[in-house]
Amino acid sequence: MDLVIGRAGDREIAVDAQELVTGRTCIIAQSGAGKSWGIAVLCERLLEAGVGFCLIDTEGEYFSLKDRFSLLWIGTGAGCDADIRQTNLIDLMQDAICSRTAVLFDVSEAADMRGEAARLAGILYDLESRLKQPYLLIVEEADKFIPQSGESVAEIEEISRRGRKRGLGLLVATQRPSLVTKNILSQCNNQILGRLSIENDLRAVALFFASRKEAAELAELEPGEFFVMGGLAREQVRMRFGARLCEHRGLTPRLDAGEPAVPGPCAGSRKPPSSMGSVPVDAPCGDAVVPVLIREEALDIAMGKRKRRFLVLEPEERIVSADRAYRPLHRLEVRYVGGLIRKTTRTASFVVDGETGCIVEVDRGLKVRPGFSELLGLDEAAVRIVSGLANGGSTLTEIEAGTRLPPGVVKKAVKSLKMAKLVTEMKTVGETLVYVPLLSAEAPALSALRPGADLPMEPLRENPPAPRVTEASLRTVLKGLEPTAEIVGFRTFYYPVYLVRFASERGSRSLVLDGCTGKELRFPIP
Numbered sequence: 001m002d003l004v005i006g007r008a009g010d011r012e013i014a015v016d017a018q019e020l021v022t023g024r025t026c027i028i029a030q031s032g033a034g035k036s037w038g039i040a041v042l043c044e045r046l047l048e049a050g051v052g053f054c055l056i057d058t059e060g061e062y063f064s065l066k067d068r069f070s071l072l073w074i075g076t077g078a079g080c081d082a083d084i085r086q087t088n089l090i091d092l093m094q095d096a097i098c099s100r101t102a103v104l105f106d107v108s109e110a111a112d113m114r115g116e117a118a119r120l121a122g123i124l125y126d127l128e129s130r131l132k133q134p135y136l137l138i139v140e141e142a143d144k145f146i147p148q149s150g151e152s153v154a155e156i157e158e159i160s161r162r163g164r165k166r167g168l169g170l171l172v173a174t175q176r177p178s179l180v181t182k183n184i185l186s187q188c189n190n191q192i193l194g195r196l197s198i199e200n201d202l203r204a205v206a207l208f209f210a211s212r213k214e215a216a217e218l219a220e221l222e223p224g225e226f227f228v229m230g231g232l233a234r235e236q237v238r239m240r241f242g243a244r245l246c247e248h249r250g251l252t253p254r255l256d257a258g259e260p261a262v263p264g265p266c267a268g269s270r271k272p273p274s275s276m277g278s279v280p281v282d283a284p285c286g287d288a289v290v291p292v293l294i295r296e297e298a299l300d301i302a303m304g305k306r307k308r309r310f311l312v313l314e315p316e317e318r319i320v321s322a323d324r325a326y327r328p329l330h331r332l333e334v335r336y337v338g339g340l341i342r343k344t345t346r347t348a349s350f351v352v353d354g355e356t357g358c359i360v361e362v363d364r365g366l367k368v369r370p371g372f373s374e375l376l377g378l379d380e381a382a383v384r385i386v387s388g389l390a391n392g393g394s395t396l397t398e399i400e401a402g403t404r405l406p407p408g409v410v411k412k413a414v415k416s417l418k419m420a421k422l423v424t425e426m427k428t429v430g431e432t433l434v435y436v437p438l439l440s441a442e443a444p445a446l447s448a449l450r451p452g453a454d455l456p457m458e459p460l461r462e463n464p465p466a467p468r469v470t471e472a473s474l475r476t477v478l479k480g481l482e483p484t485a486e487i488v489g490f491r492t493f494y495y496p497v498y499l500v501r502f503a504s505e506r507g508s509r510s511l512v513l514d515g516c517t518g519k520e521l522r523f524p525i526p
């Protein structure tokens with residue numbers, strides 16, 4: 001039996017249901033790349049075909065399947081069909097296997113997630129040793145249950161080794177293959193692989209590809225796109241999972257750019273107003289992008305970036321610290337009048353680093369562009385002058401003509417720009433001085449700025465640093481660049497980074513690692 005799960009161009013892509021249900025499959029992709037969507041599509045197709053499965057739901061994100069299908073929801077919350085702590089799981093699972101009923105085993109609020117998963121896997125294995133009915137166990141967030149370092153749930157390992165003969169298949173999903181035990185990954189004869197960009201993770205799935213070059217193609221995939229490989233499909237294929245029949249509850253929470261920032265206990269001043277008393281430690285302090293990298297991996301990367309002693313006289317660096325921190329980022333929405341031929345009202349949405357004023361492009365990680373960093377702290381006139389200076393330089397009178405600013409204002413602004421080392425007098429033409437800009441990067445045009453991707457967010461429950469760059473300082477810079485610019489949306493969120501400090505006999509240095517990709521982020525020193 002074939003199950004149509006998606007498309008490659010105009011071709012429908014189907015997987016072999018027998019292989020899916022009784023084989024060993026891994027579905028791997030970084031956060032936001034469409035794993036839960038893909039798993040839900042697989043579940044919907046299995047439900048349509050009347051094939052039994054049990055899904056260990058760690059986030060409580062699959063219960064919308066009940067909107068359309070009949071399945072059993074075992075969990076702890078209100079509305080569940082059976083309570084995970086009170087039900088007779090052996091009888092329930094026996095009935096489910098025999099009647100090919102799908103079961104949602106929701107451990108999202110269970111006190112002991114691993115314990116519950118172990119109990120379920122043990123019961124399934126024992127029942128199937130006797131019943132031998134095709135049935136599939138789906139394990140979301142496999143790194144929690146079968147980690148590479150630390151103890152695996154033995155019952156799940158056993159299913160991966162000996163389940164097939166009993167008709168009991170295993171599908172494991174993870175966003176971090178490097179953190180899942182190789183014992184199980186290497187047993188997966190079917191693979192559904194989506195976008196990955198962390199080097200360790202690409203290395204961990206390289207075993208499924210003929211060459212490193214092929215594996216590197218994973219970094220190019222779009223959300224929703226996967227390679228289907230192994231025995232599942234007739235040939236290795238790059239495809240996109242199809243539409244969902246039920247609502248997708250794992251939707252990435254969107255930052256609402258238009259909403260004004262609510263000054264919470266941690267926004268702006270870090271001290272809560274006295275009337276609020278002390279803030280509980282776990283009170284949310286804002287929205288933070290979900291980190292991907294764990295500290296051990298950040299340390300590995302830091303070790304690789306250490307300066308090593310090759311010559312006797314070269315200093316050897318030591319790692320002094322590597323700590324996770326949250327960097328404030330501002331998402332701005334700006335309205336302005338633009339257009340070369342016909343002037344119309346336009347909007348630009350973009351993200352600015354709250355420490356330096358750099359523009360950050362948010363994709364799967366951050367890309368840092370100089371942006372406004374050199375212009376912060378200048379007044380509107382100085383910004384207009386330095387960003388408008390011709391490369392070959394301008395005289396004071398030409399600046400006046402170009403900016404339409406009065407002579408006194410131009411003189412004062414040029415003086416402040418000289419002090420900030422952002423302009424210099426290059427030459428004299430007769431008696432007249434010519435000023436040239438010293439900006440290391442051109443200020444970006446508003447029309448060139450992009451909003452970037454929405455990354456998965458969670459509430460931040462620790463005190464983040466207060467941003468140095470304020471809405472008011474950005475407003476001044478934007479007005480200088482484009483007099484019609486108005487900020488119509490401003491929201492601060494937090495991005496995970498690792499701050500690594502090295503020391504040697506010659507001094508110390510620091511670097512910032514992206515907490516989602518592990519890449520080094522080069523921010524200018526404020």
Ligand SMILES: Nc1ncnc2c1ncn2[C@@H]1O[C@H](COP(=O)(O)OP(=O)(O)OP(=O)(O)O)[C@@H](O)[C@H]1O
Binds near residue numbers: 029033
């Ligand atoms: N095949 C698809 N078609 C349309 N939209 C998709 C598809 N796959 C993913 N998306 C979009 O991408 C978003 C993220 O997908 P999903 O929730 O499946 O990510 P994920 O890999 O499970 O992330 P995480 O591991 O953080 O839970 C979805 O909310 C949906 O909007």
